[in-house]
Amino acid sequence: MIMSRIDIRAIQKKDNQAVAQMIRNVLVEQGAPKVGTAYEDKALDQLYETYQKERAEYFVLIEDGHIKGSAGIAPLDNAEPEICELQKMYFDPTVRGRGLGNLMITKCLEFAKQQHFKICYIETLPNMKAAQKLYLKTGFSYIDHRLGDTGHYSCSVFMKKTLS
DSSP: OOOOOEEEEEOOGGGHHHHHHHHHHHHHHTTOOSSSSGGGOGGGGGHHHHTOSTTOEEEEEEETTEEEEEEEEEEOTTSOTTEEEEEEEEEOGGGTTSSHHHHHHHHHHHHHHHTTOSEEEEEEOTTOHHHHHHHHHTTOEEESSOOSOOSOTTOOEEEEEEOO
């Protein structure tokens, strides 16, 4: 069996189009609404620029030279300064079920801790059961209310993790 090369690195400007296309493809595949989700975010087509701010980073997962996954950490809008949000975590179907989501979450949470965040928050869609299973496995738990303001009113599953 030939092992492929996996790399996780910060997004670069040249990655914008490929990442946006991958995320939109996943949202369509998952049957997500196009409104009230990342699909319609203005930032989606300029993720590199969006994450050029303090305490924020967006990572891409590259397999054999192709972007196959991505996720970011940034301060949660309209929330306490110690709360960050795990944002726009998506993976191409060809790489799911191989532990790469766990690798990506670990990378994101390490960055969050370096930035002195105390809580990580995430919102997702009810039908994204595999994602929820991964979040639970990595220490997130369900909460019954929204934190901050993500603008993703179609996402109705809220989770958080205390960072130590």
